[in-house]
Amino acid sequence: MRRTLVLTEESARHRFRASLPPHVKRDLIPIPAEALWRLTMTDMRGVASVYVAATAAVLAFII
Template sequence: MRRALVLSSEAARHWFRASLPQRRMAFADMPASEPVSWALTASDVRGVATTYFATVAAVLAFII
């Protein structure tokens, strides 16, 4: 039996979600509280720079 990829009814649920307890499903239906800010901070830049220079130093140490 072939099944369509897109279900025609919004009431049709995924088999795994249907097997979850009701308390788990209540969490999935909660709306997002507030949008997440993805702004870069000085701490983020410092962490990336530290990781980059540590990796370069480790590679050079293995090469030399």
């Protein structure tokens, strides 16, 4: 079985996205890569809470 490089349209570069019907791709929102690497206050709060919880768990097992 021979498959073409681009299944339905050239703007969808990934095979899965190219195989999606147009009404599904209409709702996809492009997210810039810079926004994925931005640290927010929620991220910092999550890291701090995991650090405190892990430290408390280790100290509970030691003591």
